Amino acid sequence: AQKVTQAQTEISVVEKEDVTLDCVYETRDTTYYLFWYKQPPSGELVFLIRRNSFDEQNEISGRYSWNFQKSTSSFNFTITASQVVDSAVYFCALSEAGYSTLTFGKGTMLLVSP
Amino acid sequence: NAGVTQTPKFQVLKTGQSMTLQCAQDMNHEYMSWYRQDPGMGLRLIHYSVGAGITDQGEVPNGYNVSRSTTEDFPLRLLSAAPSQTSVYFCASSHTGVEDTQYFGPGTRLTVL
Numbered sequence: 388a389q390k391v392t393q394a395q396t397e398i399s400v401v402e403k404e405d406v407t408l409d410c411v412y413e414t415r416d417t418t419y420y421l422f423w424y425k426q427p428p429s430g431e432l433v434f435l436i437r438r439n440s441f442d443e444q445n446e447i448s449g450r451y452s453w454n455f456q457k458s459t460s461s462f463n464f465t466i467t468a469s470q471v472v473d474s475a476v477y478f479c480a481l482s483e484a485g486y487s488t489l490t491f492g493k494g495t496m497l498l499v500s501p
Numbered sequence: 502n503a504g505v506t507q508t509p510k511f512q513v514l515k516t517g518q519s520m521t522l523q524c525a526q527d528m529n530h531e532y533m534s535w536y537r538q539d540p541g542m543g544l545r546l547i548h549y550s551v552g553a554g555i556t557d558q559g560e561v562p563n564g565y566n567v568s569r570s571t572t573e574d575f576p577l578r579l580l581s582a583a584p585s586q587t588s589v590y591f592c593a594s595s596h597t598g599v600e601d602t603q604y605f606g607p608g609t610r611l612t613v614l
Contacts, residue, residue: 439600489599
């Protein structure tokens, strides 16, 4: 069965610090998809990134970067020079090819203080 | 496009009452799903649909019913509300399935007294 673990329940940083959110997943499939979503205090879920299991290239989007390592079953998310607006709950999620369900981790709450 | 819309935004029920949470999307997406979000539990899948007329259970389906008569709409019915169903409910859709990016509605906050 697929499983996503976000071991960090809450992280507090000061503005401009770099922060990494960990995501470890379990799957029996060789084809799968990984996602990160952001949930700001307003409550909506905002899509950040989608990655398939055959693409291990790291990705950078502005201050955001993602490190996908199949060898350790991890898909970690780094925010560089954090800002107060980055304060949110961040969810990692996994889907397997051939299945119709998306499994979420329990989320990491990031608090960025000025 | 309005994307994924959900109504109502807030609802208070008494134990035993029934109600329907509405979800609609205007992106012609085949896949739609319902999640509930509880503190410390992340999002858990209730039911999903891979197309009109096709639905299936997710991780926590008990106490909920769904139907999909059109591509656009995917209502979630609470048959007899219980306090354990107090939660925030999110509807999501994607073009073909879970391998695609899920677009989420704004959520419905439900309280069952």
